[in-house]
Amino acid sequence: MATTRQEKGKTGDIVFNLINYTVFTIFTIACIYPFYYLFINTISENSLVQRGLITFIPRGIHLTNYVALAEVNELGTSFLVTVARTVIGTGLMVVVSAFAGYLVTRREMQHRTFWYRFLIITMYFNAGLIPWYLTMSMLGLTNNFLGYIIPTIVAPFNVILVKTYVESIPVELEESAFIDGAGYLKVFRYIIWPLSKPILATIAVFGAVGHWNSFMDSLILMQGAPHLQTVQHRLFNYLNQNTNLEAIMGRSGIVQDMLNTKVIKYTISMVTIIPILMVYPYMQKYFERGIMLGAVKG
Template sequence: MVVSIYVFLILLSFSALYPFWNGLVISFNEGLDTSKGGITFWPRAFTLDNYEVVFGDNNLMNAFFISISRTVIGTVTAIFMTALLAYGLTKNHLMGKKYYTIYFIFTMYFGGGLVPTFLLVRSLGLMDNFLVFIIPALISVWNMIVFRTFFKSLPAGLEESAQIDGSGNWGTFFRIVLPLSGPIIATLGLFTAVAHWNDWFMPTIYIFNEKLMPVQTVLRRILNANLIQEMNNTLSPEIAERLAKKSLTSKALINATIMVVTLPIMLVYPFVQKYFVKGVLVGSLKE
């Protein structure tokens, strides 16, 4: 019975990981050779030409900078503002606490819709503005609830001791609460960072300046366009001339582009994995 369970889990893991591995292999394989089929576990004709094209695309490199900036700034500000809001809602002496809570939870189930949101963003002057990635995502109600639950689970004596020593709410929050919130900050921070990194829809609505497009939006356009022609238009003349004589296909270039876009955020997971169980379950265990 135990052996069959392990076999099942191995097959399940293989079915989940193989498509990614196959895409990685194809990205390192020569284009015309890939078009013949039969590429499975290892490159048949190893080449770095596909990645040379990807990293020679000026638009894609600029998009990487936008995505990294958006992910870092958006994650830090969103986690800080959400944690600050959650900490305030843990205070029993807060006037209107019950109504604030109902107001925030109401927004989880009912939204204004795409058109009212677009009109609001435009009226705030956030169209074609980097801040459109940051400001609308400052508060996550679900993250706020998890933060609040975690803060309530902290021993009340810690805050009382800090107040006896003369620490106010700000001092208690920064010196006591945040340092003890490492697991929940790491977990929700990762979720927030992944959401920022993977978002391609918002820029298609609010951003028209090519220099402000994040990498996921650029990747979507590449996948929907004539890939080789699209990239050749943005490559430097030296790289374009050098690659003109090489065998490139859209399938190989697409896989190389996907690998470049996917790997950075995947590399973050091992560093926060140990916080997942404690961080994710805290919102479901206590309230």
């Protein structure tokens, strides 16, 4: 009796595992195969790609598509703009979130609850897209690089993350520094900042990905300044315009072989994915910590 039950359990186990592993494997492949497909099509013989013959294995490997892309000036400008906003925007955002997050942990702050709520409410309530756009326009932040930076400096969610983290640092550390005559800035610089590195790395990574992927603000704010479009915006334009693409390629004197909109679209897509894929393995732990911390209440 006992043995049959065990036997039954075993076959049940095997069937369960088989189904379980298969379903997860299929979903995982569905998640990564598109990236792989895109990639092999950018490095394979372009004529084969054109005929749709590259599906699983790359053939006739070459890198001329990527080399040719480097000659497209527009794309270079977009890269510069996006890298600039990623570096500057993320840097400012991290410093400000860290400092503001620290300030709101200090209980002696006058009207602390009010100031904290003043910030948090904006996560749940906003005026809407159009009034925001009109405000940006009124401030002169449309068609202006600063339009990418200034509105993103204070991120309420990141302030919450830092606040929660700083609250877990033993308060005695700060108190002893205060007794030694240190002010808030000094305590922040020499105690809070170094000890909060893990959470700051997390928000930096999220901020950087957000800036790199930014598309809507470029679309809405930079209508009159094509030279300030981000890479995602530029990519979106390319994906939707066949004639324009070939014109661009013709202008920059790219080999006839490249006159293939499909390959061009693939290559540009790949170029904008590569930075994310390259940093992803190193950043994964920060991403995961981010969502865990995000689960805490505001």
